[in-house]
Amino acid sequence: MKLAVAGKGGSGKTSFSGTVARLLARDGRRVIAIDGDSNPNLVVTLGIAPERMHDMPTLPSNLLRRTEEGIELSKTLEEICTSHSLEGPDGVTLLVMAHPQHAGTG
Numbered sequence: 472m473k474l475a476v477a478g479k480g481g482s483g484k485t486s487f488s489g490t491v492a493r494l495l496a497r498d499g500r501r502v503i504a505i506d507g508d509s510n511p512n513l514v515v516t517l518g519i520a521p522e523r524m525h526d527m528p529t530l531p532s533n534l535l536r537r538t539e540e541g542i543e544l545s546k547t548l549e550e551i552c553t554s555h556s557l558e559g560p561d562g563v564t565l566l567v568m569a570h571p572q573h574a575g576t577g
Contacts, residue, residue, distance in 0.1 A: 489516025496562040503552065507568040514567075517559035528555050529569050 476488045488504065496502040506513035514524050536545050544551070557565045 485512050485516055489513055492563045493517060493559070493561045496559075501564075502562070503548075503556075503564045503566060505566045505568065509569060511567045511569070514557070514565060517563050517565055518561065519557050519559045519565060523557055524567070527557050527567060529567055530555055 474491070476484045478484050485506075485508070492502045492504045504513055504517065511524070515521055530551070534545055534551070535542050551566070552564055555566060559565060
């Protein structure tokens with residue numbers, strides 16, 4: 472199952488996404504949550520200490536490559552998760568698209 476959550480700012484997307492991810496993981500499902508927000512806060516909703524984000528690398532821009540068959544990952548999902556993710560207390564794997572370096576970026 473793949474689930475994407477999008478909508479207006481301030482509508483509760485992060486809270487909803489984190490709650491659903493944690494419930495699915497507690498039910499024994501493998502869950503990878505990707506925070507694509509320019510101000511990533513899914514880490515908190517997943518129960519991961521926010522200070523752990525500082526050591527987590529963001530996904531590289533060369534992660535995707537174009538081939539004659541279409542777009543594909545330049546590494547396996549397992550390799551990406553091993554080098555670029557954090558795991559929450561319920562077993563949710565978190566990937567983050569970007570870290571703002573200072574206020575007003577992202």
